[in-house]
Amino acid sequence: MKKIKVHIADDHQLLIDGIEAVLSSEENIEVVGSSLNGEDVLNWFASKEADILILDINMPKVDGIAVLQSFLNNNFQQKVIVLSSYDDTKLIKEVLKIGASGFLAKKCAGEHIVEAINEVYNGKQYFSESIKDKLLSTFTNNFSSVDAMPRESSFFSSLTPREIEVLQLICKQFNSKEISSALNISTNTVETHRKNLINKLKVKNVVGLAIYAIKNNIV
Template sequence: MKKIKVHIADDHKILIDGIIAVLSSEENIEVVGYSLTGKDVLNWFASNEADILILDINMPKVDGIGVLQNFLEQGFQQKVIVLSSYDETKLIKEVLKIGANGFLAKKCAGENIVEAINAVYNGKQYFSKSIQEKLLSTFTKQLTKSDLPSQDGSFFSSLTPREIEVLRLIAKQYNSKEISKLLHISVNTVETHRKNLISKLNVKNVVGLAIYAVKNNIV
């Protein structure tokens, strides 16, 4: 069994020890290192490898945002789950924009960390339930009727049956590879459908597609 290699970065050693204790019973996960400062994270990844970085935002020397920006600039391929005591929508949007693959509130870390690691490793984004509710609430409030037409609207009527199938699966958080297997089509075809949906429905990203699907009872 290939183990998921995890590095933990937080300025509180007691929290790191707690996460290590939780992960120690998981046969498919291995903690390969930890850092107490952002600078230590960058130094560690300069000569070591891990599949996933669990990253605190508030750290000395270089904060989590700085680490993410450095990863983006250097083209690092590691996936990142942000762990923070703060769950403001602005912060969540910022870390997603610069490359984070998931976001966990520290208060939920113990119960959600294993699920988050497995989801992110398999190509999905992961947010704890409270974060999902906050994001959905924020995006829904920002949308108007003109942004999000009903099922009788011209946008919805322009969708093909296959596009509706793809939209439904996207809203259920399946990635392109999983959708291709379920619908027996190529990954490239799924990506084409995704791009067409974003264009036809006049949304900016997958979050917009998911909200459209929920608001129009497609899921």
Template sequence: MNPIKIHLADDHQILIDGIENLLKTISHFEVVGTSLNGSTIYDEVTHNAAEILVLDISMPEKDGIEVLKEFAQKGFPCKVIILSSYDDLKLVNEVMKLGASGYLTKQCAGENIIEAIQVVWHGQEYFCENIREKLFQNATKNIAKLTSEKKKSKIQLSDREIEIIILISLEYSGKEISDKLYISMNTVESHRKNIMKKIGAKNSISIVKYALKNNLLKP
């Protein structure tokens, strides 16, 4: 297996060193470059053929938002995982719309950076646990409204089914959904089957598309 080429961008060298030392413990990870400011990132990741960029949102000269906009304009040379001190959902939504593939707060980076790289590398989006929890809590505030709106359509979804759609879209596993909602795995699977039948979904990806289309994850 060829190593996953990773570029680290943060304005604090000590943080870069800490993450790099952690990633060195994984045999199929290779840190191919680092950046302390945002102005040269595009050229650097293009030159070193990085496949994953771990990008601090608060970079000097050109911040993470501006870097993502540059990537979107020129064509993404790699997948991007945002690293941030902030857990603001509006910021999460903004960077994901700009093309980021993952979002990590710095508080949980040490625990989750390896998992985040692996998930994003395989083509999925990644949110660390505190962001997933905030997204879920925010989304479930609107369940009553969403249920009312669904009554006007042919698709009748219960509050519980909407909760499970949101959790599936946030990449919670069946076991995690079971634990979070205090229901059995069999009940989770039963709800999943009913949801798929109601919305005409063939798999979890279809459920995620339904959630996005119906703004179930909108901050």
């Protein structure tokens, strides 16, 4: 079995030790390094390899945002899961745009870190439920009406008028039955439009739509 190689970066050794303890019982995950500051992270990855970096945002010497930006600028292929004591929408949007594949609040890191690593390693994005709620809230608030949607954006270039209408109602967190009633179409047609939206924009679900919108500066 190929093991997922993980590097942990946090300015508290206690948290690093705690995550290592959680991961030590996972047969498919191996912790190959750790760093207490951002400068050491960049130096480590310049000559060594890992599949995933678990990265604290508030790091000394070089902060987590700068580390992420350096990864992006240098085309590093490692996936990054951000850890933070803060989960405000502005921070979440910033790390998504720079290239993070996951975001975990430190208070729930121990509970979700294994799932996050496996999901991200397999090409998915991972956000705890509270983070997903914030992303959906951002998406809904910014797309509160059809007129507010950036129709000229490439985000909509491949969508039909009906798909845009369905998307608007999804953004308002309408379920399929409610969309069916609002647009006077069958629930099967709603589900077809929903699948088409997900396929065209290459996302997994409505959270994926929100993440796509954030990464492409739609919201």
